[in-house]
Amino acid sequence: xxxxxxxxxxxxxxxxxxxxxxxxxxxxxxxxxxxxxxxxxxxxxxxxxxxxxxxxxxxxxxxxxxxxxxxxxxxxxxxxxxxxxxxxxxxxxxxxxxxxxxxxxxxxxxxxxxxxxxxxxxxxxxxxxxxxxxxxxxxxxxxxxxxxxxxxxxxxxxxxxxxxxxxxxxxxxxxxxxxxxxxxxxxxxxxxxxxxxxxxxxxxxxxxxxxxxxxxxxxxxxxxxxxxxxxxxx
Amino acid sequence: xxxxxxxxxxxxxxxxxxxxxxxxxxxxxxxxxxxxxxxxxxxxxxxxxxxxxxxxxxxxxxxxxxxxxxxxxxxxxxxxxxxxxxxxxxxxxxxxxxxxxxxxxxxxxxxxxxxxxxxxxxxxxxxxxxxxxxxxxxxxxxxxxxxxxxxxxxxxxxxxxxxxxxxxxxxxxxxxxxxxxxxxxxxxxxxxxxxxxxxxxxxxxxxxxxxxxxxxxxxxxxxxxxxxxxxxxxxxxxxxxxxxxxxxxxxxxxxx
Numbered sequence: 001x002x003x004x005x006x007x008x009x010x011x012x013x014x015x016x017x018x019x020x021x022x023x024x025x026x027x028x029x030x031x032x033x034x035x036x037x038x039x040x041x042x043x044x045x046x047x048x049x050x051x052x053x054x055x056x057x058x059x060x061x062x063x064x065x066x067x068x069x070x071x072x073x074x075x076x077x078x079x080x081x082x083x084x085x086x087x088x089x090x091x092x093x094x095x096x097x098x099x100x101x102x103x104x105x106x107x108x109x110x111x112x113x114x115x116x117x118x119x120x121x122x123x124x125x126x127x128x129x130x131x132x133x134x135x136x137x138x139x140x141x142x143x144x145x146x147x148x149x150x151x152x153x154x155x156x157x158x159x160x161x162x163x164x165x166x167x168x169x170x171x172x173x174x175x176x177x178x179x180x181x182x183x184x185x186x187x188x189x190x191x192x193x194x195x196x197x198x199x200x201x202x203x204x205x206x207x208x209x210x211x212x213x214x215x216x217x218x219x220x221x222x223x224x225x226x227x228x229x230x231x232x233x234x
Numbered sequence: 235x236x237x238x239x240x241x242x243x244x245x246x247x248x249x250x251x252x253x254x255x256x257x258x259x260x261x262x263x264x265x266x267x268x269x270x271x272x273x274x275x276x277x278x279x280x281x282x283x284x285x286x287x288x289x290x291x292x293x294x295x296x297x298x299x300x301x302x303x304x305x306x307x308x309x310x311x312x313x314x315x316x317x318x319x320x321x322x323x324x325x326x327x328x329x330x331x332x333x334x335x336x337x338x339x340x341x342x343x344x345x346x347x348x349x350x351x352x353x354x355x356x357x358x359x360x361x362x363x364x365x366x367x368x369x370x371x372x373x374x375x376x377x378x379x380x381x382x383x384x385x386x387x388x389x390x391x392x393x394x395x396x397x398x399x400x401x402x403x404x405x406x407x408x409x410x411x412x413x414x415x416x417x418x419x420x421x422x423x424x425x426x427x428x429x430x431x432x433x434x435x436x437x438x439x440x441x442x443x444x445x446x447x448x449x450x451x452x453x454x455x456x457x458x459x460x461x462x463x464x465x466x467x468x469x470x471x472x473x474x475x476x477x478x479x480x481x482x483x484x485x486x487x488x489x490x
Contacts, residue, residue, distance in 0.1 A: 027372050046320050079367075082313055116315065
């Protein structure tokens with residue numbers, strides 16, 4: 001059996017519906033909301049602020065610290081036990097690395113910029129949604145940035161290369177599946193996050209990255225629109 | 235804390251004026267929305283002024299406590315997400331978060347709002363566990379009262395999952411709501427100087443001398459209380475605070 005039509009009727013290179021907003025958390029220095037289909041991410045930025053313990057401080061530039069967390073009721077199965085598990089720890093780290101190339105922290109030595117990502121509802125693609133929200137929140141906080149970072153998953157479902165897999169596609173059983181979360185700096189097309197699990201050929205990977213680039217530029221536009229809307233008073 | 239600042243605020247409170255222009259017994263505007271996260275069996279978002287919380291219910295099957303072998307179990311969790319306020323730090327819940335969770339839990343539990351006997355599947359072996367989690371998005375004070383409203387709205391919104399081979403089938407929710415009745419409304423009354431006020435913002439909470447949370451039932455009976463803050467209260471204070479809590483509970487009850 002081949003995967004002829006996507007479960008939710010999307011085109012193969014089409015993302016789910018995206019909603020973006022900034023300034024959603026008043027207590028934070030910068031904040032954002034990013035929804036892609038049923039996956040929702042909030043991000044809040046605090047800082048630059050003093051970093052403790054001091055041993056973690058860097059006298060040359062500020063430190064970016066990300067924390068990814070799924071709310072206990074956000075998953076489709078059992079309750080997610082609160083607290084940082086191995087998965088959340090790894091995602092926090094790759095999120096940091098995906099954002100670091102665009103953020104200039106040379107002006108705040110010894111300080112930390114904290115990024116907290118919370119997911120109230122997930123349907124696959126949560127780390128990418130988290131990165132999109134975090135990037136908007138960093139911009140909303142007024143930090144010096146070269147560009148946004150946009151992220152989406154590309155992949156393979158059976159014999160088709162697709163963009164933005166949902167949970168149902170990730171758990172497709174009729175053939176091979178590959179899930180490739182990709183983050184990119186849109187203006188330079190530099191890739192800052194790349195992970196994969198599943199099975200894919202070299203040529204399919206090439207196609208997936210090409211397709212992802214197009215989607216990522218569209219996502220970056222939606223991220224920018226949210227920032228502009230805030231200042232247009234929308 | 236700056237003593238001069240507190241003096242200034244107390245003087246204004248003596249004239250029944252608060253920092254945001256409210257009177258001492260005014261709540262901020264509250265909005266409630268249910269069904270806000272699709273993977274929870276029940277959920278609600280409550281916004282009160284700038285405080286915003288989401289409450290979600292996840293049902294699970296577990297073994298009952300030996301002394302209550304035919305009753306389901308309610309577990310309440312509150313995490314003070316560092317996302318929601320610059321004063322909150324990551325890591326396991328601290329005393330303040332645990333207190334909030336326990337006070338909300340006690341209000342719901344002691345009210346008898348949930349008929350735990352109806353959550354029994356096989357006595358002594360399997361019962362439904364109701365996991366209630368409260369997640370602040372933006373925290374600007376009064377998390378106990380607002381968290382309780384979110385908890386009640388989420389509990390009422392929840393649908394039982396079907397059972398499949400003794401496990402919950404989250405993909406197929408039944409049409410049956412949880413066995414809930416009653417609305418135990420919690421109202422926290424703050425004492426700052428000689429003033430009593432409700433629905434504090436975070437900056438008001440930082441000035442408090444004492445606080446009393448009162449959980450009030452529909453017939454104005456009280457089902458749970460918690461005193462907080464470093465200053466003592468007199469019996470006169472307590473009765474005044476209880477009266478104010480009962481009065482405000484009637485208004486809040488109308489929202490649900």
